[in-house]
Amino acid sequence: MLGAIGLDETRESAYRALVAVGAADVADLAHRLSLPESETERALRGLERQGLAARSSARGGRWVAAPPRVALGALLTQQRHELEQAELAAVLLAEEYRAEAAEPAVHDLVEVVTGASAVAHRFHQLRLGATDEVCALVTGGPGAVTGMDDEAEERASIRGASYRMVIEREVLWLPAGIAELSAALRRDERVRTVERVPTELVIADRSLAMVPLTGPDTEPAALVVHASGLLESLMALFETVWKDALPLRLGGGGRGIVEEGLGPDGTDLEILSLLLAGMTDASVAKQLELGLRTVQRRVKGLMGLTGVTTRLQLGWHAYERGWVARRPGQ
Known part of the structure; x- marks a missing residue:
């Protein structure tokens, strides 16, 4: 102490x-x-x-x-x-x-960091130094650059930094994936999901970025990109992926809370969000520690609530009713 x-x-x-x-x-x-x-x-x-x-x-x-x-x-x-x-x-x-x-040379706009320890330290430093916003593309594999880090995110959030993160659907299958994502959503971080992200990437305050240079079977190395046209391109890449990704909605402790009996409760929204992210009924049941029949019964209830006969129609109605809507700033 x-x-x-x-x-x-x-x-x-x-x-x-x-x-x-x-x-x-x-x-x-x-x-x-x-x-x-x-x-x-x-x-x-x-x-x-x-x-x-x-x-x-x-x-x-x-x-x-x-x-x-x-x-x-x-x-x-x-x-x-x-x-x-x-x-x-x-x-x-x-x-x-x-x-x-003020007028940097080309070789000053990027730096190469090699070695697992050096890459991890630089990445941690970048996130802890963020004061405005951290944007990240996260893969489901053991990445050299991105990943969920509660300590760094909480300390950055204390300084007012917000988080936007696009994850591959594979992240949902990781042992602690749902728990970590639920914790991120409780911190008011915004998370979206896609089938595949084009690359691992993290950008801090739109002024500094990190991307991996090597694959999983080689020594970790990353490229640190300072303010430049390349950084603007990486930011544009993130925004494109973010725009096309599906918002992830998890209960975050809201299970079983029915909104005046007129709509889906927190567990319904978790199930719907994970199904729309590409998971099967069995996978959703396992991740949320529910019975398979419970998941199927709730999906049937949502279909009855919206008056549809197929899950494709259910997804469309969920979007129209704002249950998974991509509202501005979400």
């Missing part, structure tokens, strides 16, 4: 123990922490350097904790000052970078 101000786990434990007991010698504290005395003494000396502990003048050989409000407050103030200095340095570097890149 106190790692943000420079305390490792051992020092934090030692400080908490000192706060709890008031004063303790090395042997007593080592016993309380289940640590060797040498390691305990090193932790105490570290706390002493940070102003969090001191040798007791009244009780020889004992250590006492500095008052948390004063000692920790000082460290927090120092940390804030250092962060402010770092932010200032980042602003100055950004200004310098923009000045240098």
Whole structure:
């Protein structure tokens, strides 16, 4: 918890123990922490350097904790000052970078990242840095670029970044596919589905993009594309796929809630959305943990509700009634 101000786990434990007991010698504290005395003494000396502990003048050989409000407050103030200095340095570097890149050379518009660790780090960095919008095309395979990442998406959403994602239908078949997509929809992310996406792709704030360069059996590598005509083309590709994709609607906890008895409930909409995405009755039943007969009964109920005799007609009526409509901005 106190790692943000420079305390490792051992020092934090030692400080908490000192706060709890008031004063303790090395042997007593080592016993309380289940640590060797040498390691305990090193932790105490570290706390002493940070102003969090001191040798007791009244009780020889004992250590006492500095008052948390004063000692920790000082460290927090120092940390804030250092962060402010770092932010200032980042602003100055950004200004310098923009000045240098006012007329970028062609080779500065793209960069190649190789290696699984480097690709993953760059991808994570790109998504965490988004402040406006993240657009992604997601395949059902083990991609080197895109994928659902709850931590990155939640942290980006805190800063106000929105998400638009087009997934291949194969993603729905993944073991955790439905659960992860439901979580994304609960975060107000917009998800659509198609049979196949042309490539994996992620674009942050319409200013930076990543696309894979290699296949699944070779060393991961990705192309990072900066603002340029190529980036505009990638954005246009995403918008084209997005326009033709079918919005995905899952219950997100709304199962069993009937809207005044006049329309389909949350489970009905989940079933309908997955069927229109290309899944079979059996697959839908498995994904939603429902019985096959339950799925078929609900589909029959939807057909009766809309007054149709075929599932093709049901899909058309669902579109017309707004159950799966591609409304502007959806």
